[in-house]
Amino acid sequence: MGPATLKVTPSNQRGFCKGRQISLNIVDLDLFMRVFNNEFSIKDLSFDHIEDIPVTVLYDFCNAFPTLVHIYLFLVIRMYRVPESYRNCIVSLYTLISVYSSGIGNGKFLFYVLCGVKTGCPLSSILFLLCINPIIDLFRFLSDGPGFSSTRVCADDFGSALDSLFRIRCQASIFKLAERVAGLFLKPVKCVIIVSGIELSDEIEAAMKLWLSIHVPEFEEFSIVSCGKYLGYYLGRNGEFKSFEGPFDKLEQRVLEIVDAKAPVTSGLIRFNQRAVPVLSYVSQFAFPPADFNICLLYTSD
Numbered sequence: 305m306g307p308a309t310l311k312v313t314p315s316n317q318r319g320f321c322k323g324r325q326i327s328l329n330i331v332d333l334d335l336f337m338r339v340f341n342n343e344f345s346i347k348d349l350s351f352d353h354i355e356d357i358p359v360t361v362l363y364d365f366c367n368a369f370p371t372l373v374h375i376y377l378f379l380v381i382r383m384y385r386v387p388e389s390y391r392n393c394i395v396s397l398y399t400l401i402s403v404y405s406s407g408i409g410n411g412k413f414l415f416y417v418l419c420g421v422k423t424g425c426p427l428s429s430i431l432f433l434l435c436i437n438p439i440i441d442l443f444r445f446l447s448d449g450p451g452f453s454s455t456r457v458c459a460d461d462f463g464s465a466l467d468s469l470f471r472i473r474c475q476a477s478i479f480k481l482a483e484r485v486a487g488l489f490l491k492p493v494k495c496v497i498i499v500s501g502i503e504l505s506d507e508i509e510a511a512m513k514l515w516l517s518i519h520v521p522e523f524e525e526f527s528i529v530s531c532g533k534y535l536g537y538y539l540g541r542n543g544e545f546k547s548f549e550g551p552f553d554k555l556e557q558r559v560l561e562i563v564d565a566k567a568p569v570t571s572g573l574i575r576f577n578q579r580a581v582p583v584l585s586y587v588s589q590f591a592f593p594p595a596d597f598n599i600c601l602l603y604t605s606d
Contacts, residue, residue, distance in 0.1 A: 341500060360500070374418055378394075439482050463535075495527070497528045499528060548584070
């Protein structure tokens with residue numbers, strides 16, 4: 305089912321998709337974030353129309369795999385015309401799943417499981433992709449297609465660069481539908497709104513919070529920041545610095561561990577190449593290390 309699933313999976317979904325690079329999500333979001341920021345002028349800033357500010361939103365689902373409703377799953381595989389033999393197998397796996405008490409319990413029946421796909425099962429990633437596809441399609445048709453935003457997805461990690469905060473209302477309606485139909489709920493305290501086109505002041509943050517509480521109350525708990533972490537890299541103001549901060553700390557720790565071990569030179573070099581060198585490889589795909597970091601300090605002992 306893998307190759308067939310890829311054919312019906314939107315191109316901006318890059319998680320669990322063989323041949324697609326999830327790192328391009330970061331590149332794409334950073335690009336469109338800069339484009340929308342350049343189209344906005346600080347002269348256009350008005351607290352009466354705070355919704356005109358361009359933003360990038362990072363959405364985080366609350367336990368996406370365990371909350372996926374089985375009835376919705378069955379409807380999706382039927383809509384995609386999955387072969388009947390495959391459908392019957394999937395329905396059998398996810399029907400009449402019973403839970404019984406154990407341990408200090410007496411082994412009695414407790415309840416049926418009506419949602420969730422089994423994490424770790426090779427089939428679970430395919431089923432999740434099929435179920436998340438309709439939600440991504442709504443983003444493409446209602447938000448990205450008209451040019452209001454550019455959205456990238458890695459499994460259940462949504463990142464969307466919007467030309468204005470106002471567009472978040474459309475995306476909120478999509479997630480509201482996902483809650484009711486698929487059982488996929490956002491976790492507001494882990495969702496982030498990035499404002500990078502202008503300097504984020506307390507006044508601007510308060511104005512945005514007020515606007516959200518009035519127009520999109522379900523999103524009023526979203527954090528409003530100048531940079532946010534998406535797939536291991538920080539997008540927004542000073543994103544390069546914050547992205548390298550953690551890896552440099554880890555690099556320093558590992559170098560000192562190798563030095564303290566006092567192993568023979570050959571063993572130390574092998575250990576260094578295995579444990580220290582790869583630490584910066586991921587974030588270095590997207591930017592050069594900031595000049596503020598002096599790697600020579602790593603080799604200066606107290």
